Amino acid sequence: MSPRHSAAEAMQTRDAILDRSVAIASAEGLEGLTIGRLAAELGMSKSGVIGHFGSKEALQLAVLDRAGEVFRTEVWEPVRATPPGLPRLRALCEEWISYLERGVFPGGCFFVAAAHEFDGRPGAVRDAVEARFDAWRGRLVKEAGRAAEAGDLPDGTEPEQLAFELMGVVMAANHAVQLHRDPQAPARARRAVRAKLGA
Amino acid sequence: MSPRHSAAEAMQTRDAILDRSVAIASAEGLEGLTIGRLAAELGMSKSGVIGHFGSKEALQLAVLDRAGEVFRTEVWEPVRATPPGLPRLRALCEEWISYLERGVFPGGCFFVAAAHEFDGRPGAVRDAVEARFDAWRGRLVKEAGRAAEAGDLPDGTEPEQLAFELMGVVMAANHAVQLHRDPQAPARARRAVRAKLGA
DNA sequence: ATAGCAATCGAACGTTCGGACGCTAAGGTG
DNA sequence: CACCTTAGCGTCCGAACGTTCGATTGCTAT
Numbered sequence: 001m002s003p004r005h006s007a008a009e010a011m012q013t014r015d016a017i018l019d020r021s022v023a024i025a026s027a028e029g030l031e032g033l034t035i036g037r038l039a040a041e042l043g044m045s046k047s048g049v050i051g052h053f054g055s056k057e058a059l060q061l062a063v064l065d066r067a068g069e070v071f072r073t074e075v076w077e078p079v080r081a082t083p084p085g086l087p088r089l090r091a092l093c094e095e096w097i098s099y100l101e102r103g104v105f106p107g108g109c110f111f112v113a114a115a116h117e118f119d120g121r122p123g124a125v126r127d128a129v130e131a132r133f134d135a136w137r138g139r140l141v142k143e144a145g146r147a148a149e150a151g152d153l154p155d156g157t158e159p160e161q162l163a164f165e166l167m168g169v170v171m172a173a174n175h176a177v178q179l180h181r182d183p184q185a186p187a188r189a190r191r192a193v194r195a196k197l198g199a
Numbered sequence: 200m201s202p203r204h205s206a207a208e209a210m211q212t213r214d215a216i217l218d219r220s221v222a223i224a225s226a227e228g229l230e231g232l233t234i235g236r237l238a239a240e241l242g243m244s245k246s247g248v249i250g251h252f253g254s255k256e257a258l259q260l261a262v263l264d265r266a267g268e269v270f271r272t273e274v275w276e277p278v279r280a281t282p283p284g285l286p287r288l289r290a291l292c293e294e295w296i297s298y299l300e301r302g303v304f305p306g307g308c309f310f311v312a313a314a315h316e317f318d319g320r321p322g323a324v325r326d327a328v329e330a331r332f333d334a335w336r337g338r339l340v341k342e343a344g345r346a347a348e349a350g351d352l353p354d355g356t357e358p359e360q361l362a363f364e365l366m367g368v369v370m371a372a373n374h375a376v377q378l379h380r381d382p383q384a385p386a387r388a389r390r391a392v393r394a395k396l397g398a
Numbered sequence: 399a400t401a402g403c404a405a406t407c408g409a410a411c412g413t414t415c416g417g418a419c420g421c422t423a424a425g426g427t428g
Numbered sequence: 429c430a431c432c433t434t435a436g437c438g439t440c441c442g443a444a445c446g447t448t449c450g451a452t453t454g455c456t457a458t
Contacts, residue, residue, distance in 0.1 A: 173367075178318040192367070
């Protein structure tokens with residue numbers, strides 16, 4: 001084979017490793033992601049793979065970053081142009097459900113899976129997962145707060161409580177799709193969102 | 200050491216293996232459960248451990264059964280005496296949330312964790328997890344149906360949709376407790392349930 | 399032209415995994 | 429008492445794990 005030696009080509013290699021890693025980790029978890037398997041599937045040596053990251057934990061963190069970019073592109077970007085408050089909150093939920101429906105990650109929501117995998121083990125990966133959820137929940141709470149301020153939500157609606165319940169709806173949909181392969185799950189989730197945010 | 204050879208004592212050993220297995224698997228997953236670790240923690244040999252089950256997969260299925268017994272004892276039994284329909288559905292949700300709050304399993308809901316761990320890998324364990332969720336959801340739908348028949352729920356309430364949303368509420372609570380260690384999560388879940396089932 | 403850097407390889411490391419084997423010793427049964 | 433079953437032990441195996449190391453190769457700046 002022809003090894004790559006320029007910095008530009010090395011970045012291509014790194015990208016290829018991360019793409020494959022996201023695919024594997026989405027289906028089998030961040031621990032199911034093994035360096036040997038990555039090397040075999042990419043036609044490289046194990047040391048060639050790990051050389052880009054230094055350790056498996058650093059690879060996992062990089063994979064989390066890459067998955068975060070995908071999530072941002074697929075869920076957040078399409079919604080940025082929507083006016084803040086209730087309209088954006090509705091659009092956010094729709095894109096979020098659609099992201100599950102389209103199977104952006106073959107194993108369902110990457111972060112929900114990572115959360116369950118790492119919530120019991122202290123470490124950098126767990127902290128990174130928690131930080132991402134905090135950021136996401138913050139976004140939901142912010143938009144819900146704007147919607148409430150604008151009077152677009154029923155009186156007494158607490159943004160924190162609403163965000164909590166929306167998380168639940170999407171997690172239920174994720175679960176139904178992944179475990180039960182229930183094709184009705186996205187429709188149920190949309191209906192639940194509509195009950196909370198109106199049509 | 201003094202090996203045990205009577206059938207009764209062997210059952211005690213089997214019980215001890217399962218108890219420890221549930222504790223380990225709850226915190227680290229059914230795959231994180233390893234025969235060598237079990238043997239070390241129980242002061243036995245690996246062959247002494249696996250001899251009771253035959254294979255790791257059979258052990259995992261037995262652990263799932265044991266966890267199911269715990270769930271039944273902690274969540275279902277306290278509620279059996281409550282009248283069917285809305286009262287029982289309410290009691291069910293309360294016990295369900297309380298089971299998360301009390302930390303019956305140190306890693307949160309055993310089955311939610313197992314579902315996320317195995318939803319991507321075909322096999323007997325995955326099937327068993329799915330069957331348990333089907334049974335549980337069936338119970339929720341049945342009680343919701345009775346409540347609707349009795350006129351105790353708003354007109355147009357679909358039992359399937361209600362069960363879906365209740366699953367979401369509890370999964371959100373589980374997630375908030377396990378990943379964020381959020382002490383308010385049970386209260387939020389109760390509030391969400393109250394919004395759906397009344398006080 | 400040459401020195402240096404970085405990407406990648408191949409091989410080896412120590413560990414851990416699930417599992418298989420043969421053995422011992424005790425209980426239950428005739 | 430004799431026999432059979434079996435709980436449990438100790439040992440071993442092949443595979444896979446993450447990681448480390450030196451060698452090789454090609455690009456790039458001097």
